Amino acid sequence: MDASATGYPLPPSEVTGRLGVQVEGYLGGRANTQWLVTAAGSPLVLRRYPAEPLGDVGYELSVLRRLNAMGWPVPVPVDDPIDVDGHTWCLFSRLSGASRTVADPKAEQRARGRLLAELHADTETLGDLGQRPGWHRAEAVVADSELYRGLAAYQRLFPWQARLLRWHAERAHERFDALDLGNRCLIVLHSDFNARNLLFQNGKLTGIVDFESTHLNHRASEFALAWQGRYDEVLHGYEEVRPLDEVDRALLAPTLWSWVLLGVAENIRRMTSDSIEPHGFDWQVGRLLRRSPLMGSEAAPYPGN
Secondary structure, three states: OOHHHHOOOOOOHHHHHHHOOEEEEEEEOOOOEEEEEEEOOEEEEEEEOOOOOOOOHHHHHHHHHHHHHOOOOOOOEOOOOEEEOOEEEEEEEOOOOEOOOOOOHHHHHHHHHHHHHHHHHHHHHHHHHOOOOOOOOHHHHOOOHHHHHHHHHHOOOOHHHHHHHHHHHHHHHHHHHHOOOOOOOOEEEOOOOOHHHEEEEOOEEEEEOOOOOOEEEOHHHHHHHHOOOOOHHHHHHHHHHOOOOHHHHHHHHHHHHHHHHOOHHHHHHHHHOOOOOOOOOHHHHHHHOOOOHHHHHHHOOOOOO
16 A cells, blocks of 8 residues: 555555554644554554654653553553654554534633643652753743844844844743742643643543653643633633642743744744745744733733834
8 A cells, every 4th residue: 555545645664564553544743643553453543753853752652651550541652662764653552532622612721721730730740750851941941042142143034023032032031030940840741731632532531642742841831832821711720720829820921932932043043044934933923922911910012012
């Protein structure tokens, strides 16, 4: 069977042969690519990691195994990963259910916040795993001198966007420095706790997927994607289970801005070296301009508008 016969890309025959699987369907993906497969009649999922994974793959697999042992419905690796064709490949258990249609967005957000708080009660026990190789705490992103050197070069291409990005980077850096974070408890984050990554069947949670960015960080960093500066009900639901403290609240804006700025320095380097077409970081700009009452003192509009 080849891609022309199926209408979708297929894994190399070396992969299917070594793992003893037959391809049933294609799930696609963003960073990771996945296929529905069977092995000896058992339904599984085959994942291909990008040539440069988002950090050490073994760390992600350890998180999944530990959460599965705690009773969470997460995809579990059924064997050690293999390296073929410049990529890492791994087989996972297949979860039932599907992401559900959201009829009441606010109710969904609040319920997701409560579920996230329950998950954090267990991921905070995984601190012995340490930091995932290749990842850093939120404050390190906006303390990176490469980011500011890049933004200085980028200002020649897009002056207004460069000023906006730099303002938020500097403001986040100031907020981190103003807080006593030295002995702050860090937890292992899911890092993409969106509705699409939760599976349900007959109203019951059957799966939490997409742990590709799991790493150790501040609890508030989890809200960068789960809240995004706009889905306030997620935070309200979370606090029904696990109230935020004063420092958590002070971290909401700077951890969000830090996450938005992640990878900007590398993108600028590639733009200025002609590796990619220069662009105005529209996605980042849109999210940095968001404001919520939950940001406290940082809820004031960007002064450069």
